[in-house]
Amino acid sequence: MKKKIIRVTTVPASLGGLLHGQLKFMANYYEVIGVSSNDPYNILDALQASENIRTVAVDMTRKITPFKDLVSVYKLYKLFRKEKPLIVHSHTPKAGTLSMIAAKFAGVPHRLHTIAGLPLLEATGLKRLILNTVEKITYSFATKIYPNSFGLQDIILEQKFTTKNKLKVIANGSSNGIDTQIFNPELFNNEEKNNVLKTELNISENDFVFIFVGRLVADKGIKELLEAFNNISKTHKAVKLILVGGFETELDPLDQETLNIKDTNAQIISTGWATDVRPYLGISDILVFPSYREGFPNVVMQSGAMGLPAIVSNINGCNEIIIEGENGTIVPVKNASILLDRMLKVYNKDLHYNKTTCRDLIVKRYQKQVVWDGILNEYKNLEKQI
Numbered sequence: 001m002k003k004k005i006i007r008v009t010t011v012p013a014s015l016g017g018l019l020h021g022q023l024k025f026m027a028n029y030y031e032v033i034g035v036s037s038n039d040p041y042n043i044l045d046a047l048q049a050s051e052n053i054r055t056v057a058v059d060m061t062r063k064i065t066p067f068k069d070l071v072s073v074y075k076l077y078k079l080f081r082k083e084k085p086l087i088v089h090s091h092t093p094k095a096g097t098l099s100m101i102a103a104k105f106a107g108v109p110h111r112l113h114t115i116a117g118l119p120l121l122e123a124t125g126l127k128r129l130i131l132n133t134v135e136k137i138t139y140s141f142a143t144k145i146y147p148n149s150f151g152l153q154d155i156i157l158e159q160k161f162t163t164k165n166k167l168k169v170i171a172n173g174s175s176n177g178i179d180t181q182i183f184n185p186e187l188f189n190n191e192e193k194n195n196v197l198k199t200e201l202n203i204s205e206n207d208f209v210f211i212f213v214g215r216l217v218a219d220k221g222i223k224e225l226l227e228a229f230n231n232i233s234k235t236h237k238a239v240k241l242i243l244v245g246g247f248e249t250e251l252d253p254l255d256q257e258t259l260n261i262k263d264t265n266a267q268i269i270s271t272g273w274a275t276d277v278r279p280y281l282g283i284s285d286i287l288v289f290p291s292y293r294e295g296f297p298n299v300v301m302q303s304g305a306m307g308l309p310a311i312v313s314n315i316n317g318c319n320e321i322i323i324e325g326e327n328g329t330i331v332p333v334k335n336a337s338i339l340l341d342r343m344l345k346v347y348n349k350d351l352h353y354n355k356t357t358c359r360d361l362i363v364k365r366y367q368k369q370v371v372w373d374g375i376l377n378e379y380k381n382l383e384k385q386i
Contacts, residue, residue: 002029002030002031003030003031003085003086003087003383004030004031004032004033004083004084004085004086004087005026005030005031005032005033005085005086005087005088005089005379006032006033006034006035006079006080006083006085006087006088006089006099007019007023007032007033007034007035007089007090007091008034008035008036008076008088008089008090008091008095008096008099009035009036009090009091009092009095010036010037010060010061010062010092010093010094010095011036011037011039011060011062011092012036012037012039012043012044012047013039013043014036014091014092015034015035015036015043015044015047015055015091016043016046016047016050016051018091018092018116018175018176019091019175019176020176021051021176021179021368021372022176022368022371022372022375023047023051023052023053024050024051024052024053025372025376026372026375026376026379027051027052027053029376029379029380030086030379031054032051032053032054033053033054033055033056033083033085034047034048034051034053034054034055034056035055035056035057035058035076035079035099036055036057036058036060036095037057037058037059037060038057038059044056044057056079058072058075058076058079059071059072059075060072060094060095060098061094062094062251064130069094069097069098072098073098073101073102074102076098076099076102076103076106077102077105077106079102080102080103080106080108081106081107085108086108086109086110086382086383087108087109087110087111087112087379087382088100088103088108088110088111088112089112089113089114090112090113090114091113091114091116091175092116093119093134093135093138096113096115096138096142097134097137097138099111100113100138100141100142101137101141103141104141109143109385110143110144110382110385111141111142111143111144112142112143112144112145112146113138113139113142113144113145113146114145114146114147114148114175115145115146115147115148115152115156115295116148116175116295116296117152117293117294117295117317118135118152118155118156118293118295119131119219119293120132120135121155121292121293122219122292122293132159132161135159135161136161136162139156139161139162139166140162142166143166144166144168144382145162145166145167145168146167146168146169146170146378147167147169147295148169148170148173148174148175148295148296148317149169149173149174149295149296149316149317149320150169150173150316150320151315151316151317151319151320152295152296152316152317153167153169154316155316168378170371170374170375170378171370171371171373171374172320172365172366172370173296173317173320173366174296174298174301174366174371175295175296175371176298176368176371176372177301177366177367177368177369177370177371177372178298178301178302178305178362178366178367178368179367179368180305180359180362180363180367180368182278183278183281183301183302183305183306184305184306185282185306185307185355185359187278188278188279188281188282188306193279194279194282194283197279197280197283198283201240201242201269201271201283202240202269203240203269203283204238206238207238207239207240208238208239208240208285208347209239209240209241209242209283209284209285209286210229210239210240210241210242210284210285210286210287210288210343211241211242211244211280211281211284211286211287211288211303211308212225212241212242212243212244212245212287212288212289213244213245213277213280213281213287213289213299213302213303214244214245214289214291214297214299215245215246215247215248216243216245216246216247216248216254216270217247217248217251217252217253217254218252218253218254218255218292219252219291219292219293220289220290220291220292221289221290221291221292221313221333221334222243222254222258223254223255223257223258223336224290224334224335224336224339225241225288225290225339226241226258226261226262226265226268227258227261227336227340228336228337228339228340228343229241229265229267229268229343230261230265231340232340232343232344232347233265233267233268236347237267239267239347240267240268240269241267241268241269241288242269242271242280242284243262243268243269243270243271244271244273244274244277244280245272245273245274246272246273277299277302278302278306281302281303281306281308282306284303284308285308285346286308286309286310286311286328286346286353287299287300287303287308287309287310287311287312287328288310288311288339288343289310289311289312289313289318290311290312290313290331290333290339291312291313291315291318292313292315292333292334293315294315294316294317294318295316295317296317296320296321297312297317297318297321300312300317300318300321300322301321301362301366304321304327304328304358304359304361304362305359305362305363306359307355307356307358307359308355308358309327309328309329309346309353309355309358310322310327310328311328311329311330311331311339311342311343311346312328312329312330312331313330313331313332313333314330314331314332314333315333318330321362321366323361326353326357326361327353327357327358327361327362328353328358329342329346329351
């Protein structure tokens, strides 16, 4: 009989998106149960079929909601007591805190939590104090913490959230790796289709195309990106910026000045959220990703696998994927003037990158199987300890 592993995320989109394919792979070796909140789109039901796992809905909020959180912990505790898993492995901040506490009280022997970024790094004052405390609680109830980048591991140690013996980075980093067969530029070498998309987006044959992919929120560096591009576009008409992503108006909204640039600059193209970002990457020249904080950003790996270089901020994850001068360039965080300078240098071909090199660096280090095998090996080693 296969031993049970329960994977937990706060919202089901994370369970299906962050861990796409990995749950199905693990189901070959373990009985995998996916746990996340209810959703109006029946994502959990769809995951049962696509990932070959069982799913259970336990509502969790993304905000600080003490009463609701206690209810969630109790429901998770009852689930863990009933299922008696070998491992509970959580992702995303709230799911990590609630499930690690519940798993501890339920007597789960191995309580694992993957860190894919620290939102608290941008918080200040009382909110930062509360978030720091919650983070320490999560780590104390877990038996192992997996930062998904070496830079993130260093930050965790600097913040004294836990001790080094509890930390481990799987493989070369990343929570799920990248499917380099899906993110493959050879699939998008259709000039006719590319021209149709360019026409739809009002991109001419001679335009140089910058692209950003991600949530359009403040801590993704959208303010600096739009400020820099706005300056470029005033004197260079053969440039476009594609923004692929949806807005979040509750947790981290853009300021009005940034929104005004987006709405009034005709050289900025906002596509909204896209199920498949590959066609947009296929018609672009370079990714610009000036985020303030990340764990291990999928989009930088995805664009690299598509042969695109990237301009990224000097933060953990980004500065591990991008090697200066080989597959892109690294700029300081929150510095629109240096970002502008690098964007201009790439446009003017003062900085030049080989597309084959960009792809090869991703294929060698971050193929999904490399990450999956690393996690499976970790599970097997933990199993031997029982």
